[in-house]
Amino acid sequence: MADESVQREALIAAIENVAARIEAEKSTLTDLDSAIGDADHGNNMHRGFEAVVEKVDEFEEMSPADIVKTVGTTIIGNVGGASGPLYGGSLMSASQELEDGITAETSIAFAEAYLEKVKDRGDAHLGAKTMVDALTPAVHTYKKSIEHDDLPPLTAFAKAVDAAERGVEFTVPIRAAKGRASFLGWRSVGHQDPGATSTLFIMQEILKTAEE
Amino acid sequence: MADESVQREALIAAIENVAARIEAEKSTLTDLDSAIGDADHGNNMHRGFEAVVEKVDEFEEMSPADIVKTVGTTIIGNVGGASGPLYGGSLMSASQELEDGITAETSIAFAEAYLEKVKDRGDAHLGAKTMVDALTPAVHTYKKSIEHDDLPPLTAFAKAVDAAERGVEFTVPIRAAKGRASFLGWRSVGHQDPGATSTLFIMQEILKTAEE
Amino acid sequence: MKKLVNDPSDYVDEMLDGMTAAYPDRLRRLDGTKVLVRADGPVDGKVAIVSGGGSGHEPTHAGYIGDGMLDGAASGEVFTSPTANELNEMIQACDAGEGVLCVVKNYEGDVMNFDTAAEMAEMEDIDVAQVVVNDDVAVEDSLYTSGRRGVCGTILVHKAVGAKAAAGGSLDEVQAVGEKVIDNVRTMGMALTSCITPEKGEETFDLGDDEIELGIGIHGEPGTERTDMMTADEVAEHLTENVLSDLEVEAGEEVVTIVNGMGGTPLSELFIVNRKVQELLDDRGIETWDAWVGDYMTSLDMMGCSVTVCRVDDELKDLLDADVDTPALKD
């Protein structure tokens, strides 16, 4: 993989693209959260990434691992709600896996650590209608595509995004067991999970940046 | 004029017709009061006449003066608001003029006393956009038709009703100076006064009963 | 109509039963009336303070019954003055021999019925005095009105006269305190939405999505002016400026302020308005001695607020600060 400064620039570009996408999808996410939650997911994510983008200048001096960690702590410090600790805490903790730079190997380790931390914090199993349902197929597919199918990381990541998309769609017909949507009981069936959706948007933007 | 029991029956019939009319026009009156008041004039009048009708049995034993007085006290005791003391108090006090029965003469005295009492209680001059604007032309016309034009009381009263109608219409284009509508200032212009309207309805029913 | 209501014609009756059920140790209902009085009243040796008016303004009036404030409150139908008969029963039930002060808001219905009730009570040899509150600056006092309306400033009148009576003031002294508050208190209100009365079941006025009413009273009547939607700061400024200029408060003077909710306004929004009100007073060098924020005198479910400013001196500060123990106001 490329050297640190190239990685840093790519990471910063990805972060900026993610932030722009979140801003553009703010009301989509909030509307999804209106249906089965409390109508703030778009605002929460937007507030977090707005704060992240304000730190971009500082990123120029940082290693990729530190950048990811800072994104995590910034989200923790600005978002609140369930998505704050889930996104922020997991980024912060999984960033350790990138301390030796971003390689095919470390990116798998990062993805696995991130998923583990989300599941741990949120205590959500697969099928509970949360972001875990988007993340799990994506992480499984990414790891398998590289380790078993020997695909290049970019191709593997494109497959992972497809997998996440199917995960998001899977959240629609099932009953929530975690998060606010769970309080709705059977009424949560038929609605798409906001957190799974924002996870997909983020992954799509990372892919788009990498492809450029 | 007819003897006391005939008068009593006519009076009771008139009261019942008035009560029915007020019930039928309840929402008309309330809607007028919504526009420039507090949306309760129909309910207030209805509550009062409902209570009056419940007393009809007692009326069978009473003189016309006592019936009118009881109507007045019943309204005072059940209506509240501005219309309670205005309608109720004036009926109560003017009923004294009927102590010697209902004649052309006593009916004029009653009408004048009633108007005086309304003006006195409400401190409203002509043109203040209140029930006084319906009452004044009616009382003046009634008195003049009998005393100067020698018309029979029924014809005089029909003229009085016409006069009241013109009074009601006169309330539309003027600015209120009394009652809740006065708080609206110029915004009261263009709306018909609820109290003048209920006064007209009452007179129309009395006329209708007398004509039957 | 979206209301927690059974038969609309039982609205006031059931509300009063719900109040006595909530505060059985504090409130007692006079049989067959819509009058609530202190459970421990009449209070020996004390001038009685009574108030009343249409319902729909809760916690006004009955929520202010108790030590240091009201001895009785008469509730009419929604937005309709109580009858003179009920007011008379209240006056009689509350009198402890020291006389009764009636706090009346300046509406013709209220004034006429209280006048009649006072006449009735005086025939029973009860000393009755009256103060008429007219704090609403939205209505100019001119040939074209019956004076200004009484609105949220009434709460400060209740508090001050209640304290004076509790402190043993005579009927004259208590009345004088009421007049003093009335001379020094001004209010102006606005509505974001109309209220819906239970009997009518619809908005009493239609307001566009981008319109508000300025200069409303507390009976769901339209205001003196309809304008485009404003920000909270603009609303606060408009109301405060009107109130201050009418009251002619000067730098260095001390005031009590009330940002009052009309019933349907979230408390959070009232605090947003209060922030600006206090900033404006600060800018003018006027000192807020005490700031009240909440629903004190409402119009059912109306969204909107009013701003009240009352100039205070040492006497009024003592009275407004004095002990009070009622369902809606405690010290």
Add this chain to the structure above:
Amino acid sequence: MKKLVNDPSDYVDEMLDGMTAAYPDRLRRLDGTKVLVRADGPVDGKVAIVSGGGSGHEPTHAGYIGDGMLDGAASGEVFTSPTANELNEMIQACDAGEGVLCVVKNYEGDVMNFDTAAEMAEMEDIDVAQVVVNDDVAVEDSLYTSGRRGVCGTILVHKAVGAKAAAGGSLDEVQAVGEKVIDNVRTMGMALTSCITPEKGEETFDLGDDEIELGIGIHGEPGTERTDMMTADEVAEHLTENVLSDLEVEAGEEVVTIVNGMGGTPLSELFIVNRKVQELLDDRGIETWDAWVGDYMTSLDMMGCSVTVCRVDDELKDLLDADVDTPALKD
């Protein structure tokens, strides 16, 4: 959207400024945060009680800061848990060396952020304990939920633990009182209308003119069930029956009840509901030791109410009766 608001993104910030402007002697804002603490805190020798959660529930939480109740309250954005960083700052600012009890409502966001904050604070050698309130019986506690939600019963937890701390209870004792209230309190709520959040500016759920939501939480989320419009008595019955059967109260037991408004409901309607709630308890021989009626924990401008019942023994009665002096609750 009809709100008294400036820039919606300043909503919470300006509301908090409006609160400190109203109660400068009582409340102090921690610089650069959305945390309010007692102006006279930390209180020597006393366990600190802190709470927090999303905004939009006013007077919850900051309205309950004061003697006998909370030492600090953290406000998140509207309906969004505060961040762990702010919660940590609050815990640190409120600790007087005797430890800090966090009263948390059972939402994953609140729980996760309070957990993280507790970890942070413990690294600074502060004793932190937690109670998690989950009084909402609308949500069955099953495989399919993250347990029940915490709603209006939280106010009674605040009151009881606040009293215990004021009386010198240790952190363990205070926590035990919190658990005891939680074991004995149940709530269920309903909505006539959706609320409108300032950022979204529209209803969070669409409800027909003849429909209501039963089993709502306090964040504008739809309820567990949508039904046809009901009368006030039917609503009271539905909520009360569900609460009582979950709590398994028996004849002869004593309870505190709360009929809580969701923010846009007139007080008059809450009393109409309370009337029926008390009638139902009476019918079952359950004794209401105290009845609260008002807006204690709201959802912005939502119309609707919740019914809370809490079983009390002598210990809880003493604590709920103890002195309290906060903007929103006084004794």
